[in-house]
Amino acid sequence: MIGAMALRRDIGSTTVFALEDGAGTFFEPRQQAFPAATAALWQCADERDPAAVTAGGQWRLRFRCFAIRLESGQTILVDAGIGPTRPPSGWTPVPGRLPEELAAAGIAPADVTAVVLTHLHTDHVGWAVVDAAPYFPRARYVLQRAEVEAVRAVNPGLRRFLLKPLTSAGLVQLVDGTERLGPGLSTVATPGHTPGHQSVLLSDGAETLLLTGDLLVHAVQLVDPDIGFRYEWDRTAARRSRVELLADLRRVGGVLATAHLSEPFVPA
Numbered sequence: 001m002i003g004a005m006a007l008r009r010d011i012g013s014t015t016v017f018a019l020e021d022g023a024g025t026f027f028e029p030r031q032q033a034f035p036a037a038t039a040a041l042w043q044c045a046d047e048r049d050p051a052a053v054t055a056g057g058q059w060r061l062r063f064r065c066f067a068i069r070l071e072s073g074q075t076i077l078v079d080a081g082i083g084p085t086r087p088p089s090g091w092t093p094v095p096g097r098l099p100e101e102l103a104a105a106g107i108a109p110a111d112v113t114a115v116v117l118t119h120l121h122t123d124h125v126g127w128a129v130v131d132a133a134p135y136f137p138r139a140r141y142v143l144q145r146a147e148v149e150a151v152r153a154v155n156p157g158l159r160r161f162l163l164k165p166l167t168s169a170g171l172v173q174l175v176d177g178t179e180r181l182g183p184g185l186s187t188v189a190t191p192g193h194t195p196g197h198q199s200v201l202l203s204d205g206a207e208t209l210l211l212t213g214d215l216l217v218h219a220v221q222l223v224d225p226d227i228g229f230r231y232e233w234d235r236t237a238a239r240r241s242r243v244e245l246l247a248d249l250r251r252v253g254g255v256l257a258t259a260h261l262s263e264p265f266v267p268a
C-alpha cells in the first residue's frame with residue numbers, strides 16, 4: 001500500500017501529484033517484452049520493484065499521470081492516462097479513474113493550464129479528448145513537433161480522435177526539444193520510444209525530478225538502462241536517451257516520476 005505522502009512530492013515551491021489512472025497485467029510474457037533481460041537482471045528488478053511481478057510471473061504495471069502545481073497557481077498535467085473506456089484498438093486493461101484522482105488532489109479539469117503529452121500512445125493520451133471534445137478545456141496541449149509529424153507511423157487513429165479535435169479548438173502547442181513550462185520546469189526531448197517522445201524536467205537547483213513518460217517502463221531498465229523494450233520505435237535511440245538522461249540524473253541524486261512502475265517516485 002502506498003501512503004498518501006508517497007503520492008506527492010515537493011520540489012521547492014512546486015508540488016507534483018502522482019495520479020494513478022489504472023493498473024493491470026501486461027498482455028504478453030515479460031521476457032518477450034524485454035528480450036535481452038537475463039534471469040539475474042529480473043531478480044534485481046524484482047527486488048527493486050517487487051509489486052511489478054505477479055505470483056505467476058506476469059508484469060503488473062500502473063498507468064499514471066502527474067499534476068504539477070506551480071507557485072503561480074498554474075496546473076500542468078503530464079500525460080492523460082488510459083482514458084474513460086478501453087479503446088477498441090488499445091491494449092490497456094481497465095477504464096481509467098483520473099477524474100477521481102484529480103478531485104482528490106483538489107484539481108478540476110478547468111484548472112489545468114497545460115497538458116504535456118509525452119507521446120502518442122493510447123495509454124498516455126486517454127483523457128485528453130473525451131467524446132470528441134478536449135477534456136481540459138482551458139489547457140494548451142504540448143507535443144513535440146516530431147511526434148505529431150510521425151503520427152501516421154505511431155498511431156494513425158489518433159489523427160482523427162485526438163489531434164483533429166485539439167487542433168480545431170486551437171489548443172495544440174508544438175515544441176521542438178526543450179520548452180520552458182514554468183520556473184525550473186521544461187520539456188526535454190527523449191526520442192526512441194516514439195520518434196518525438198518527450199520527458200519533463202523539474203529542478204529548483206537543489207533537487208531534480210524527471211517525469212519520465214516511457215523513457216523507461218520497467219525497473220529492469222533502471223537496473224540496466226541498456227535493456228530495450230520490444231515496443232520501442234527505435235531501440236538504439238531509446239537506449240541512448242535513457243542511458244544519457246539517467247546518468248545525468250544519477251550525478252545529481254535526481255528522482256524519477258514514472259508512468260508504469262509500482263511506486264510513482266523512485267531514485268534515478
Ligand SMILES: [Zn+2]
Pocket residue numbers: 121123124214217259260
Ligand atoms: Zn506507456
